[in-house]
Amino acid sequence: MIYWRRKYISMLLLVCLTLACTRHGGKPPIQIAVGGQTQFIYLPLTLADRLGYFKDEGLEVTISDLRGGSEALAAMMGGSVDMVAGFYEHTIRAQAQGKRLVMVALFDRYPGLVLMVGKKHFDHVRTINDLVGKPVGVTAPGSSTDQLVKYLLRQNGLDPHSIPVVTAGISTMLAALEQDRVWAGVTVDPLASKLERDGIARPLYDTRTEKGTHDIFGGPWPAGGVYTTAEFIQQNPDTVQSVVNAAVRVLRYIQEHPAEEIAAVMPESFWAADRDRYVESLRANLSLYSPDGIMPESGPPNVLKSLSLVDGKIAEANVDLKDTYDNRFVLNAR
Structure with a gap:
């Protein structure tokens, strides 16, 4: 009797797991950390979630809102999240420390700081x-x-x-x-x-404009986007592709819709009790967003140059910029 009861419970658990995998298209739940979710530089992440683009890809995404980009990075390196919506520069810093992080989709053409x-x-x-x-x-x-x-x-x-x-x-x-x-x-x-x-x-x-960015950094300075570890990409290429599909889709949405319609999708709490001013500010920042999610070849060398000016370890490291970003997923996005 005990044997058949255990057998029944085992079969029931197997069915539940099968249904869960089917519901999410065989893809595991994804944890994404971001350092300041209400900021415009990370708006594409929340917008994609609100529009249901992650669910359309069969993904169950949980967003963890932390105080800053360094905390989001630490959360991923500590294993509590899978991916980060953060600045590209962290991939260069990581490589100088012997770790490999890869940006798979670019949100922002310039920093907005x-x-x-x-x-x-x-x-x-x-x-x-x-x-x-x-x-x-x-x-x-x-x-x-x-x-x-x-x-x-x-x-x-x-x-x-x-x-x-x-x-x-x-x-x-x-x-x-x-x-x-x-x-x-x-x-x-x-x-x-x-x-x-x-x-x-x-x-x-x-650096909210292209001119301001050039005046300070002397050239293009690609900033916010989605990055993760090389190991996660290797082990979960289909999941990464699905996240990037949603990212590219939301960037297209931003290009095709006015600030008023974008703001209407965002959580009201992001408006800080003043929708009109939120819309006004968003309208002034729409040129910030990448139209396609592709990392431009001219951007990474300039980011490396500015980081090397401050950090001697980065200046001395033999950073291979080709390993800090990967445009394949964006180019393959539906």
Whole structure:
């Protein structure tokens, strides 16, 4: 009797597992981490999820919203997530440390990062030199916001550690600037536009446009997108292709729809209680997004150049840029 009961339970479990695999097209559930989900630079990830594009690919995707890109990367390297919506630069940093990360779809043609000065210091801060020794807010140490500060310092012949950075995530940056806990902060839209519009802060260095990016980095600087480990790609090529299919599809949606329609799909909580201003800011940022998800050949060398200026280990490493991104999945996207 006990034997047949165990046999029945085993068969039932097998049926349940089979049904689960069938429901998801044989693909395992996917965990994707992002450092600041409400930011425009990562809008394609949430938009694809809201439009049901992941489900159309037979994927069950869970998005983990963390404070910054470095925390999202740490979550993946620690094994708690499978992929990251983050900045391309992390793939270069990883290779210099003997690890291989690969960007499989590009969201953003440029970074969209803005170093903004708090209103109490408008008259005192004209360049990065004036912030030496003063607290500056970044999303997290080691994040792309932190690296922008260090790059600007090195570019101006200063010690990249001469500005004390303070952790101030997207949800706390506004308060940090208003309460003068930081002299300046690095953020992105929609928060950057709100800070400027409300007179709380104003841009000192701005990469929300192609011109601004070229002025600061001297050329193209591809930024946000989806990356993962080379091992995950090797073990789950069909899953990666499905994620990229959804990414390319949502980038096409962005190209074909006005800001008003895109905003209507996003969670209301992302609007920060002001839909009209959210739409206005989004409209001004639509040129940020890649039309096709392809990493341009001219971008990675310039990113490597800027990273090497700040980090001697990267400068000394023999980084093979061909191993930091893979356009095959985008080119094969339906």
